[in-house]
């Protein structure tokens with residue numbers, strides 16, 4: 523890459539940050555630099571030291587639309603962040619910030635540790651970089667700010683698997699399938715962080731990284747990574763690690779009935795019936811129902827705020843050990859809606875029926891393993 527560049531310089535500790543750009547494309551440079559700093563902070567604290575003395579971002583024209591991480595140097599398309607108009611609001615995604623965090627994460631995931639050229643290799647570079655970037659985003663934009671991003675990731679995954687003529691594989695065995703290692707990877711890692719806790723997960727990732735750092739052949743692979751994660755997981759949640767990494771797991775979580783009564787003391791007694799079905803899919807999308815014995819969240823909400831965020835009156839992690847369960851809650855405020863896995867931590871083939879408003883009848887749910895709202899394709903394998 524060579525151009526008559528302008529340069530904006532900054533520093534993080536003794537690391538030089540430099541953004542090389544075309545004059546007139548200054549719009550998002552401050553966001554990129556902020557993202558580099560936040561990323562270096564989070565990754566060095568949680569994964570270990572940064573190995574270079576500079577981070578350089580270099581703009582290139584929109585002949586192509588991507589960014590890519592080389593050691594300490596990140597070529598970055600003008601269309602990927604430089605000329606984008608970033609809109610404000612929790613329903614908006616700050617892509618220049620996010621893309622930068624993802625690329626800086628590759629300095630650890632991909633550059634400090636690289637996977638062998640086998641199935642699942644992209645999990646070690648791409649899925650872990652997605653996870654790292656999600657954490658940097660969450661710190662900057664809050665947990666509510668992640669909803670839109672994660673919903674988009676789940677939609678892209680559900681869409682991607684319907685069009686995969688090659689055949690879907692579990693996350694840890696994926697073969698250059700972007701809808702798996704990026705989109706599903708984000709949802710999986712965010713759920714894992716939620717269930718295990720951020721520190722527990724980060725410590726497991728760091729142990730995996732320390733073991734494989736700057737190592738030549740034989741290179742590592744996802745069974746080793748998943749081994750470190752499993753080792754850090756309590757027995758009660760080991761099923762989750764297996765479901766997320768080793769199997770193709772899709773839920774149908776839904777509201778079956780809901781009502782409330784105002785009590786004399788002014789509080790509200792809510793009765794909520796929720797259902798959960800779990801399916802394991804094979805590579806052509808054929809799904810088999812599996813017994814549910816899983817932890818998930820149920821909640822009662824006071825409606826959405828002006829930003830579309832559900833305001834919880836109560837939010838609890840429960841165990842769904844029957845296909846349907848009835849819960850009763852006493853809440854202080856006027857309940858507006860309620861549901862199961864309201865924040866969509868688990869991959870759900872009908873995300874929209876997880877929350878239902880009081881006074882409306884939940885739609886009937888079809889639990890046929892192979893029914894879906896999406897036209898799950900059997901692919902072009904025939």
Ligand SMILES: [Zn+2]
Nearest residue numbers: 624628648651
């Ligand atoms: Zn990447």
